Amino acid sequence: MGISRHATAHWEGDLKSGKGVISTPQSGLMDNVRYGFNSRFGDEKGTNPEELIAAAHAACFTMALSNKLAEAGSPATSLDTRADVDLSMEGGPKLSQIRLKLKGSVPGIDADKFKAIAEDAKENCPVSQALKAVPISLEVEFV
Template sequence: MGISRHATAHWEGDLKTGKGRLSTPDSGLMQDTRYAFSSRFGDEKGTNPEELIAAAHAGCFTMALSAKLAEAGHPPARLDTRADVDLSMEDGPALSRIRLKLDAEVPGIDEARFQEIANDAKENCPVSKALSAVPITLEAKLKR
């Protein structure tokens, strides 16, 4: 049997004027964090599904990369990943692109091997696999 995690969503009202709360009760990362139309499509304070997908993808990719680098004999000193998730409004809302941007410090590895391992992590982390219908790019920079 695998591992199961959960989050909850509560919403009241219609799409544009309603408001909701998201929670990750087991981790405490979010406890009744506000989300609404205006925090998703505007600039009001609160979170949104795309931001949460970005956080999940950045975290998953970074952990997968750390494991793959260590397996290759190059445990990383530092990995910093930013994930940008784009929401297109053409033909109805849809995720249109995910961009992973990585800054890494990995002692003793050459650029070609680093890029190979980073791309493997991008293709094979569980969140990348789940989001495979969306184009995912990676810009990986190795600190010298």
């Protein structure tokens, strides 16, 4: 049996004037965090699905990369990942692109090897696998 995690969402009202809250009761990370049309399509404070996908992808990719580097005999000193998830409105809303930006310090390997291992992690982390319908790019900075 695998591992199961959950989050909850509650919504009241129509799309534009309605409001909702999202919670992650198992971790306590979010408890009734507000989300709505204006936090998704405007600049109102609150979260949105794209931000949550970006957080999940950055975390999953970075963990997968950490594991692959350790397996290659070169554990990372530090890895920092930013994930940008783009929502396109052309033809209706859809995720159009994900850009991973990685900065890493890894003793014992060169920049080319680091980039190759990072590309493998990008292709194979569970969140990347789940998001295969969306183009995912990776920018690597080796320090």
